[in-house]
Amino acid sequence: MQTRAKTKTLAELGLTAKQTGEVRVTGLSVDSRDVKEGHLFFALPGTKVHGAEYIQYAIRMKAGAILTDREGALIAEEVLAESGVPLIIAEDPRETLAFTASLWFEAQPDVMVAVTGTNGKTSVATFTRQLWVEMGAEAVNIGTTGIEGAFTAPLQHTTPEPITLHKALARLADEGVTHAAMEASSHGLAQRRLDGVRLSAAAFTNLSQDHLDYHADFEEYFSAKAGLFDRVLPEDATAVINMDDPWGQRMAEIVDDRGQDLLTVGRDEMAALRILGQRFDPTGQELRFEWGGKIHQVRLGLIGGFQAENALIAAGLCIATGADPDETFDALHTLETVRGRMQFAARRDNGATVFVDYAHTPDALVTALKAVRPHVFGRLIVVFGAGGDRDRGKRPLMGRAAADHADIAFVTDDNPRSEDPAAIRAEIMAGARKGAAEVYEVGDRAEAILRAVDALGPGDTLLVAGKGHETGQIVGDAILPFDDVEQSSVAVAALDGRPS
Secondary structure: OHHHOOOEEOHHHOOOOOOOOOOEEOEEEOOHHHOOOOEEEEOOOOOOOOHHHHHHHHHHOOOOEEEEOHHHHHHOHHHHHHHOOOEEEOOOHHHHHHHHHHHHHOOOOOEEEEEEOOOOHHHHHHHHHHHHHHOOOOEEEEEOOEEEEOOOEOOOOOOOOHHHHHHHHHHHHHOOOOEEEEEOOHHHHHOOOOOOOOOOEEEEOOOOOOOOOOOOOHHHHHHHHHHHHHHHOOOOOEEEEEOOOOOHHHHHHHHHHHOOEEEEEEOOOOOOEEEEEEEEEOOEEEEEEEEOOEEEEEEEOOOOOHHHHHHHHHHHHHHHOOOOHHHHHHHHHHOOOOOOOOEEEEEOOOOOEEEEEOOOOHHHHHHHHHHHHHHOOOOEEEEEOOOOOOOOOHHHHHHHHHHHHOOEEEEOOOOOEOOOHHHHHHHHHHHHOOOOOEEEEOOOHHHHHHHHHHOOOOOOEEEEEOOOOOOEEEEOOEEEEOOHHHHHHHHHHHHHOOOO
16 A cells, blocks of 8 residues: 555655755655665654664665654664765654654545543444444444454554554545544554544543553553543544443543533433443343433343443444434344454353453453353353463452352463463462352363363353453464364363264
């Protein structure tokens, strides 16, 4: 897609170099290995090394111009002076990259929305796409599961860096996609990856402990999420806020301060989309809600009470971007669960069921277990772990969450990465032993799932948590094939004597 425009001047990209005269560039790069002749190379500050260290390599690859901050200009002062390559100094190079990428690739789907929050981003984005499609739009969702819908493609990050993102958005527009729902991660927002996206609406789901290995503290984590509303979302756009979450009120205050339209979701009597009641059964739920003084009732084929909030937030995004409310509500019954989010995996001959969910934080695990409980006639069993090289503080909290809300818990390996798996499990077990559940430690994830499935009696339910849609397990530097849904199905087949 770099061929969308063969060249652009720096002026056309809203940039001014220190050197005089017209400068034309042939493309954009953030990785010096991707630089082609005439490219504008962005040397960005990093957590471990400044991108300016690679300016010398970009110049060797015949970069046409360099953009960096003042620190980067000092780091590469000598090589820049010797090369004579035009230099642009930006106060916030990441923000500049986002808007430059938007100008370079030009096109985006006509209707763009984004959703942020600790949990529920993928479900809300996917549900929004499903509702749009049901109402006749060419739509996609973009995030953890890649690009899905009218056009499909894998992605390496939940919120891609701006060049990758805008290249994809331009491709979507070229393919006739008119509507796109994006996940906005805290990393992506903090790094200004969405700043060049033209949003019509944005949503907030909830906030709980996660990513404190990246953010200095919880306040910084909240501020990153809030950036979607106080910086990225235009003042004339609409914010859809889940008021059932304790942080929803604070986010709504930010929205109010900017003068954006506010569409609230929740159980409070003042919520615009107000949840009145839910009734659960083994395969879904009946949802009763109010909009504009009119009561609606719909069946959702979704497991978990929180899915009602996700579904109505998605409906709110559709309404905020021009969809007819009644038509939107009529489409709710068609929603299908997102892969790895309360996904049905298998059923034993005795009727016991197995579900797989991505819950990988203490709050998400509590939410998932509490959500499954109303659908369970017997015991609730959980298999879970915690990732290595990530926030260690959540490990005992996850152990306690499982032990407090399940009847039996199997602590196993998640993605240990470079850490000792046994050490991770020990930190989880420290919290798990404080709860009421029977707790077992089984390092091998496949064995843990097999043992948990074997323990299922009539009316029991197993939740395999933590990895959801992932199809690999990261051990050291290797990614080993592993799919929780597949492993659950294989375990049930083996124990019930069926072909797998």
